[in-house]
Amino acid sequence: MSDLRDLYQEVILDHNKRPRNFRIIPQPTHHADGVNPLCGDRISVDLDIEDGVIRDIAFQGAGCAISSASASLMTEALKGKPVGEIDHLFEAFHNVVTTDCECPKGLGKLGVLAGVRDYPSRVKCATLAWHAVRAALDARAEPVVTE
Amino acid sequence: MSALPVLSNPPIFDLARIRADFPILRQRVHGKPLVYLDNAASVQKPKAVIDAISGCYSGYYANIHRGVHLLSERSTVAYEGAREKVRAFLNAASTQEIIFTRNTTESINLVASSFGDQVVKAGDEIVITGMEHHSNIVPWQLLCERTGAKLKVAPFTDAGELILEDYEQLLASGRVKLAAFVHLSNALGTLNPVRQMTEMAHAHGIPVLVDGAQSIPHLAVDVRALDCEFYAFSAHKIYGPSGVGVLYGKKALLEAMPPYQGGGDMIRRVTFEKTDYADLPNKFEAGTPNIADVIGLGAALDWLNAIGLDAIAAHEHALLAYATAQLNEIPGLKIMGTARDKAALIAFTLQGVHPHDIGTILDREGIAIRAGHHCAQPVMQRYGVPATARASFAVYNTGDEVDALVRALWKVKELFEA
Secondary structure (H helix, E strand, C coil): CHHHHHHCCHHHHHHHHCCCCECCCCCCCEEEEEEECCCCEEEEEEEEEECCEEEEEEEEEECCHHHHHHHHHHHHHHCCCEHHHHHHHHHHHHHHHHCCCCCCHHHHHHHHHHHHHHCHHHHHHHHHHHHHHHHHHCCCCCCEECC | CCCCCCCCCCCCCCHHHHHHCCHHHHCEECCEECEECECCCCCCCCHHHHHHHHHHHHHCCCCCCCCCCHHHHHHHHHHHHHHHHHHHHHCCCCHHHEEEECCHHHHHHHHHHHHHHHHCCCCCEEEEECCCCHHHCHHHHHHHHHHCCEEEEECECCCCCECHHHHHHHHCCCCEEEEEEECECCCCCEECCHHHHHHHHHHCCCCEEEECCCCCCCCCCCHHHHCCCEEEEEHHHCCCCCCCEEEEECHHHHHHCCCCCCCCCCEEEECCCCEEECCCCHHHCCCCCCHHHHHHHHHHHHHHHHHCHHHHHHHHHHHHHHHHHHHCCCCCEEEECCCCCECCEEEEEECCECHHHHHHHHHHCCEECEEECCCCHHHHHHHCCCCEEEEECCCCCCHHHHHHHHHHHHHHHHHHHC
């Protein structure tokens, strides 16, 4: 059970049960849907961006604990950040969930998802929300797909 | 919690000996003994099948049908011998009615293309059920797109039983050219009354295709008793190798149908002006087939016949009853698919835990199950769930393995409810 605790840490289970920013933004400046065809999970992300800064970000959808917690933690991490930092953060996060790298300090709470690296089949769950944010910024009409 | 039920029906064969036939089952996964409960996706292979395939490649492999040399003759005899074994297994009238394909999906696509394009016109209808696997939906949708025909879907109850009155109503439109339905639902475990459904279709003069992908390893299928026009299944679900499928078709229909693919082996005579096609079954087997794996399927049927499908079914039903009772003891666990006539698979959800998380946690306990939509997304939509977890049983599974599953599910609850 101990290795499962590395994946399902308290913070992840908490964000799964009580996801933060789990709502819609009535008139978002950016919006996208993400789909993981492997499991059928869907997520939608709303952003309110003003002067290049993420003023508000929210998500909705049904998914596993990893994808729900990752989306919830992502919204907390991105709120208030300049849009220009998203790619850099995603890259750092992606490294943390796919490689044995040290977790950079700048990632903050997102680091709790590092356990995903030992579960390759779950990496797509952890990155789905991030792909949706990128799609929202690119103003893609089609849902982004993790495949 | 009440006292746990006991496995009421001890296996009528030597389960330890059967398990010993499967080299893969001896391993440990994440340090735990492997408990393989993903049999509806694909079953493991007995040594007899592995040996038959490697024996072909190391002993007598060559291309079939045209060789004048000894190896080709031996390969041809073994390949055609496997066809006879399939014929006998299905109780088909003739080996000409047994077509080897890649899998169930290709068998269905063959019928949709060859029979469908010949017979189905704009305004016609194809009837399927709401519990089909994508492989018995999409080929018909493609046919409908090509021809302007319509797909009609017979609904099922909350328990997962087909509503025969609605099915009858769909058949009665006068426009239906084919009824295609699953024998055993991979998402619900429902065993459909295929003989009755075939009779109902025939009463309207409608031919029938039965998707037997899931049913074939669990119960005896007699295509002449069923009287269906087509029956499709895959070798890999019946202890044979992946890469081989079977299409049974009534001879008169197969003879009237145009070839599915063109190429070698399916011709009698080719000139640039005109090609005469080979007789059945070769007309539908263009190109070099999957020789060694077809021979592997023959070995799988021999292995299965030695145990007997009745004994297998009895053992699996005992496992199903035991597992169903045990799982129903877990608070928050809901079984999806509670048809009276059911085979050995259980799809379920656990309140507050996504099936993928269940799958990951069980995997760390050495238990392989399926989590997801099981290629039956319309079934998930019917119940309003994104996915389910599914444990499916085979001849080699034991009551102890059901116990391991139940213990692991309690661990899932412990982790998520902490």
